[in-house]
Amino acid sequence: MAEKTITVEQTGSPLRRPGVQRQTLIGLGLNKQRRRSVLPDTAATRGMIAKVQHLVRVVDEN
Numbered sequence: 001m002a003e004k005t006i007t008v009e010q011t012g013s014p015l016r017r018p019g020v021q022r023q024t025l026i027g028l029g030l031n032k033q034r035r036r037s038v039l040p041d042t043a044a045t046r047g048m049i050a051k052v053q054h055l056v057r058v059v060d061e062n
Contacts, residue, residue: 004041005062009034012055024052 010030014022028048029037036059039045049056 005038006041006045006049006058007036007038007060007062008049008056009036009059010055011057014055017055021052021055024048025055028052028056030056 008028008030010025010033013033014025014031025031028039028045029035041061049058
């Protein structure tokens with residue numbers, strides 16, 4: 001069975017944000033606006049997305 005994935009896109013800039021949020025974006029594989037990253041749909045990934053929900057959006061869930 002294929003592993004579930006989630007695609008996230010960065011919509012906001014990490015400028016003027018706490019360093020923790022910038023590091024979370026890097027952990028998600030994002031660093032510039034409009035970049036997309038396909039990640040495994042795990043609890044850890046969902047938690048990271050929740051921490052920066054104002055900077056990213058979920059594009060697709062497979």
